[in-house]
Amino acid sequence: MHESLPLSRSTQVGSIQIHGIEAGVQQLDGGAMFGVVPKPLWERRIPPDPRNRIPLALRCLLIEAPNALVLVDTGIGNKHSAKFADIYGVANTGDPTRLEDGIRHAGFDPEDIDIVLNTHLHFDHAGGNTVSDELGQVRPSFPNARYVVQKGELDFAHSQNERIRASYLLENFEPITTAELWEVVEGPSEVTEGVEVVPTPGHTPHHQSVLIRSDGDTACFLADVCPTSAHLPLPWIMGYDLEPLVTLESKRMLWHQAREENWLLVFEHDPRVPWGRFDPTQDRPVLLED
Numbered sequence: 001m002h003e004s005l006p007l008s009r010s011t012q013v014g015s016i017q018i019h020g021i022e023a024g025v026q027q028l029d030g031g032a033m034f035g036v037v038p039k040p041l042w043e044r045r046i047p048p049d050p051r052n053r054i055p056l057a058l059r060c061l062l063i064e065a066p067n068a069l070v071l072v073d074t075g076i077g078n079k080h081s082a083k084f085a086d087i088y089g090v091a092n093t094g095d096p097t098r099l100e101d102g103i104r105h106a107g108f109d110p111e112d113i114d115i116v117l118n119t120h121l122h123f124d125h126a127g128g129n130t131v132s133d134e135l136g137q138v139r140p141s142f143p144n145a146r147y148v149v150q151k152g153e154l155d156f157a158h159s160q161n162e163r164i165r166a167s168y169l170l171e172n173f174e175p176i177t178t179a180e181l182w183e184v185v186e187g188p189s190e191v192t193e194g195v196e197v198v199p200t201p202g203h204t205p206h207h208q209s210v211l212i213r214s215d216g217d218t219a220c221f222l223a224d225v226c227p228t229s230a231h232l233p234l235p236w237i238m239g240y241d242l243e244p245l246v247t248l249e250s251k252r253m254l255w256h257q258a259r260e261e262n263w264l265l266v267f268e269h270d271p272r273v274p275w276g277r278f279d280p281t282q283d284r285p286v287l288l289e290d
């Protein structure tokens with residue numbers, strides 16, 4: 001499916017250029033992706049394959065902020081086994097992965113990235129933080145970048161209990177610690193001019209979303225608080241979420257502000273729609289079709 005997605009596509013937020021980078025696809029269980037929503041409802045939005053899996057984008061965001069080139073999330077990377085790739089339907093081949101191909105397609109090199117921003121440290125968001133080289137050595141993928149994450153998320157990722165450890169793979173974040181490239185933030189923070197992080201807990205306790213603000217316009221990279229445009233209704237919450245009722249309140253808060261300020265909403269996992277704004281004529285959260 002990812003062959004049908006462009007390597008990158010761009011739009012403008014005020015005077016800031018942003019690029020959606022298609023770092024490949026994965027396929028996750030449709031039931032887990034839609035939590036308590038019955039299959040007859042969700043399968044109309046995203047049809048499952050014979051293994052009940054639905055295709056999901058691994059869309060990262062490259063932000064040309066005035067003082068820094070910022071990459072939000074890093075896809076799955078290249079350190080996984082063939083068995084892992086089969087279970088999760090991972091397709092992200094490139095040089096070394098489709099993420100780097102997409103960055104080059106947008107006109108930059110991986111070495112140009114000044115800041116890597118992780119919304120959280122699950123393998124499909126932080127897997128490309130590190131890369132396995134020709135010798136099998138795992139090293140940071142973006143050596144000139146500082147890596148930004150919530151302090152609570154980094155601590156939580158290390159806690160490794162039975163419910164969460166399949167999602168938090170040490171090889172995605174330990175080498176960043178060893179290389180002393182982390183810059184931890186706590187709560188809402190401006191990362192660089194025009195780029196802020198805002199806590200949107202629920203999927204994980206310290207999950208964050210990213211706001212890009214310029215000249216009165218705002219875009220929000222939602223990440224897993226709302227992974228696809230099919231998850232826009234408040235109760236359409238993933239079964240993966242550790243605290244679904246907290247997700248509910250994070251979404252309620254975001255949708256209120258998004259409506260007030262006509263935000264551009266960016267979807268990390270939507271297999272079709274990279275971004276859109278709410279239709280102001282509708283009471284329900286539905287997107288204006290471009």
Ligand SMILES: [Zn+2]
Pocket residue numbers: 122124125224227269
């Ligand atoms: Zn995810």
